[in-house]
Amino acid sequence: MLFVVSACADESTDGDGEGDSSSIEVDVGLISFITGSGAGYGEAITNGIKLANEEVKEEGNVDINLIIEDSAGEQEQALSAAQKLMNSDNVSVLIGPTLSNEMNVVGPEADLNGVPTIGTSTTAVGIPQIGDYIFRNSIPESQAIPASIEAAVEKYDVETVAMLYGNDDVFTQSGFDTMEKVAKDMGLEILTIETFQRDQSDYNAQLTKIKDVDPDLILASALYNEGAVIMNQARRIGIDVPFVGGNGFNSPEVIEIAGDASEGLIVATPWFAGVDNPKVQQFTEKYEEEFDLEPDQFAAQAYDALHLLADAIEKAGSDDRDAIRDALAETSGFEGVLGEMSFDEDGDIVMEPIVLTIKDGKFQLFE
Ligand code: 1QQ
Structure with a gap:
């Protein structure tokens, strides 16, 4: 079963007064693991995307209308969500799905349809290699x-x-x-x-x-x-x-x-909230204020992905799928809360991980 979790009217570009006439309007589909045994992942991802989108809207150059679908972590549900988003909603870009297991079935379909797709949490070997339209900003295992x-x-x-x-x-x-x-x-x-x-x-x-x-x-x-x-x-x-x-x-x-x-x-x-970086601290504060929760790695990756996408849309200058794909592929030196990101020739990212341990009920640096 498909259902739209929060394609809220106030996030639409139509008649909400937020869409600036000079901003580029783009429909983006987010497929996320929002219900079921891994809902913590999808919740963090959805929060990160929403927070970044508020900032992008405030900047005023890109106006992303987010259409959010729950995949429940299931391949079939993720695929039907992707088909609805690509074929009925005609989105320009897909973000997600959450699991590599889901991306393995969604990625080939999105690539075939020429819909640029960014995984924010998919870390298995081979994900960006599915095709030219498939990217990820999550550090691979x-x-x-x-x-x-x-x-x-x-x-x-x-x-x-x-x-x-x-x-x-x-x-x-x-x-x-x-x-x-x-x-x-x-x-x-x-x-x-x-x-x-x-x-x-x-x-x-x-x-x-x-x-x-x-x-x-x-x-x-x-x-x-x-x-x-x-x-x-x-x-x-x-x-x-x-x-x-x-x-x-x-x-x-x-x-x-x-x-x-x-x-x-x-x-x-790649994520540690304790690093001495004003960007990270600002994101952490805003996130806590809005969701009453500390951001985790999944929220941070999603937040960076949406900003990175907004930059690519701005460079593309339109909501055209191919133009956005090409601009995404050229991403280089993007500065996010996870540090600097570039895509390699496969659409994969290269980043230095940090090693953490759980101590006193918290993730802390492993020393
Ligand atoms: C993958 C993952 C999961 C942990 C995402 C939630 O890394 O499926 O690739």
Whole structure:
């Protein structure tokens, strides 16, 4: 089922008095994971997009009419949302969907229709390579994971690892592939590899095997809902070694769900609210004021994506899909809250990740 979550009248360009006659009016579709077990991701993304769009409207050069659709994290729902946005709403650009698993089906369709599409959270290998119209501003797992594993290995003198991943999702599978490669390249001994499926609630079988082999470190590729429950159950059966988690763990929902069991988790991310950068502080303050929440990585990536898109639309000078695609492809040296961003020839970004850990119920620098 499709439903428009907040294609609010006050965000439309028609008759709201905000559209300036000299501004470029563009319809943009956002496909986001707003309901279901990963709704924390989609909520943060939607907030980040909305906040950036308010700023873009204030600047007055580009007037984006956002049409927001919920995918519930499901491939089929994401695809029908994309088809509606591309074919009925005739949007010039798509933002999202949230999961690489969804982008894997939406991306080829959008590329075929010539609709420029920006993933703000899709980190699996191969996403921008789907086609010329597909971009992402989220740091891929292949760039993030080596940093977190290396930091953990150094701090804890790790020689052996156990691995755990969801084998029914493009992102969790891809994250696992990267983790396995990094572990092998670093000469770590992999004692066991365990798998699970999305929405699984009992990980006892996998965790008991991991406990039996007694690794120095656990590498987990999961979305937050599964990842948090895994950490919780691991601590309950007495596994006390640290976890390195992939991008799915970069959400405050992990702390919310796992509580104390999330302490010590190690992740890599391009986002840290504590950096001494006025842009970051301004964004954080505005976000907290508007949503009564701290922004997370997903909000920050979405916020930057919308600004980056507005710049490209301005350069394109129209709402033409091809002109916007070409302008997006030329993005270089964009300054966002995540630092400086450029797209490489595939439409992928290159960025330096920061390694964080959960300490005292908060993400903090891992030192
Ligand atoms: C992907 C991800 C997820 C964690 C996004 C929410 O990185 O699916 O690629």
